Amino acid sequence: MYKEFTGVDLPCEKVREFLSDIPHWSLYLAGWAHAIYHRAIRDANYGTRLKPGTIDLWCAVYLPSCHIFVTNDGPQLRALRLINVFNPRKTRILSYKEFRKRLLIR
Numbered sequence: 451m452y453k454e455f456t457g458v459d460l461p462c463e464k465v466r467e468f469l470s471d472i473p474h475w476s477l478y479l480a481g482w483a484h485a486i487y488h489r490a491i492r493d494a495n496y497g498t499r500l501k502p503g504t505i506d507l508w509c510a511v512y513l514p515s516c517h518i519f520v521t522n523d524g525p526q527l528r529a530l531r532l533i534n535v536f537n538p539r540k541t542r543i544l545s546y547k548e549f550r551k552r553l554l555i556r
Contacts, residue, residue: 473514473538480533481507502529510534513541522546 452460469476488501506526510533513519519541521527530543544552 474511476536477510477513477533480536481510484529500525502526513537514539516541518542520544520549
C-alpha cells in the first residue's frame with residue numbers, strides 16, 4: 451500500500467522504526483495476531499466461545515495512552531494482559547472488581 455501511494459518501497463528498517471515510535475500500531479497488530487491464533491490456529495479450544503471479540507482486542511490501541519485500563523470482560527482482560535507485554539508503558543490492566551476494591555480501600 452505504501453508503494454501504491456508514494457511510488458517507492460518502504461524499507462523494513464523504516465517499518466521497525468515506525469512500530470517502535472508509535473506503539474499503538476504494534477499493539478493493534480498483536481490484537482489481530484491473538485484473535486487469529488485463538489480462533490483459527492490453536493489445536494484445542496479454538497473458535498469464538500469465551501474469546502475476546504474483535505472490538506475488545508482493538509482496545510489494545512489505548513494501552514500506550516493510559517496508566518490504568520479497566521474492563522468488566524474476563525476474556526478481554528486476559529487477552530489485553532498478554533498483549534500488554536509489547537507495550538512500552540506497561541499499563542495496569544484491572545478488572546472492574548479489582549478497580550472497585552482499590553477505590554474502597556483508599
